[in-house]
Amino acid sequence: MSDLTRLSLADARDGLAAKRFSAAELTQAHIAAVEAARGLNAFVAETPDIARAQAKESDARIAKGEARPLEGLPLGIKDLYATKGVRTQACSHILDGFKPAYESTVTANLWRDGAVMLGKLNMDEFAMGSSNETSYEGAVASPFLPPNMTADQARGRLADKAKKGLLSPGGSSGGSASAVAAHLCLAATASDTGGSIRQPAAFTGTVGVKPTYGRCSRWGMVAFASSLDQAGPIARSVRDCAIMLRSMAGPDAKDTTCVDFPVPDYEKAIGQSIKGKTIGVPKEYRLDGMSQEIVALWEQGVAWLKDAGAKIVEISLPHTKYALPAYYIVAPAEASSNLARYDGVRYGLRVPGRDIVAMYENTRRAGFGAEVRRRIMIGTYVLSAGYYDAYYVKAQKIRTLIKGDFEKVYAAGVDAILTPATPSPAFALGSQTSDDPVEMYLNDVFTVTVNMAGLPGLALPGGVSAEGLPLGLQLIGRPFEEETLFAVGAALEKAAPKIALPQAWWA
């Protein structure tokens, strides 16, 4: 029955409803796939007992004709979501052994709707990274084979914690993207602060959605940068993401930034005509020295939308180039504040010291990885006396300008914006070893503006590179108009060549 893992989330749902197979069978097929794929390191905790119990309840409900929207569908959960009684560490050493006594709102919504939990997914530590290499649990391999590497050669590298030479699934939601692309789960939760859903989706030929800020509750998600963080799904089709987001989103009294708007049935947007929609193409995203294949992908995306009846207009978002540097002030500043809570007192790791300050310092030195320490230091500096106005306030002013750029084009009638998702296809693990941390940050150059302006964004596969690796397109929408993204995304998906997700060389 292993072909049950080849189903889309929507087809699995429909197959369960038609009683072609049971939730127990569907879950068992995925549990087996997860076990066979341990070499990829996508899962950092497996919860087969929980999954089987949930599937059993799902089968009972289906039998009674009481199926809920995600009844019996096996999902992976990013390690950043608090799951009651199940390891929740944001893949950091400092949260060693943390099993929360509570459930995040987003995952609670998924269980309310009948979903099945397969386990927790690997990620960059505290979601800080673009390659999944900052995880305390080690790197995650993409299921895509590196060009010029055979399956045997790739298998030989799985045992190495750094998985050098294999492809990165991107980050920070690298475990989510890898698990979905490898058919280990039907869909996964992810989170996006600067591109952490969309860049991994682009690297792995999957679809990822970062909703409008405030669409999903952040309650029970391990916080990185609170004004930028947003939950979203990674799945294998636009429709599957629409189904996931409908369940994940919704009002929550426990998060004051979560809006009280009703959640539309996003799936209804799939297949809607996009005739007459105005799609903006921002000239500032045409970077100097951008690779020809990214330019070609983008032009192809424009052509597909034109064929589908959309009107294409060139637009200008003049402050685009300032988004990434401003992000690297705002995000570390908020991170330094959020991560102050990890002090060896209330949860996780404690390393003793001669007094309480030494205990804090030793705990945080040992518990945080190098990238997290670096960002906390930058954040501490830009918030410190004498620098607050020069850095933090200035960056927040620039954020106003970036948001203003989008507001102007939307006011002029643009419904959505098309850009590339990333400046390159997936790179090899261990290949970005420069001493300059900024090099890795450039991965987010096309995605970070969306977080800075709080807008919804969707990444989907648009084609392949010369070496056969997935390349992603990004759609940016108006606030709380995710439905437009799903409609336009589905039109692009229909036109784009289907990227064959890899066969299980790792098993």
Place this chain on the structure above:
Amino acid sequence: MSVDQATVRRIAHLARIAVKEEEVAHLQGEVNAILAFVEQLNELNVDGVEPMTSVVPIRMKMRDDVVTDGEMAEKVTGSAPVSDEHFFVVPKVVE
């Protein structure tokens, strides 16, 4: 702007992160690389621009000022590395 080694030590202490002496020069380089990257923001005149406080223009939700949960000391202290009788235990802070 760039930071010297004394500033790196001061930031690390403010951030409560122990730093070994031999790491300071390397950290200084990394911090300065990031500060150099954000330097380009100075090209922009932001006089009169309102700093962003909320990315979504909605009113902050209000609720009645009443206790909504509590009485769960066991759960609150249950995740602590060291606790005793519903108290967090830390090294002595008062002589």
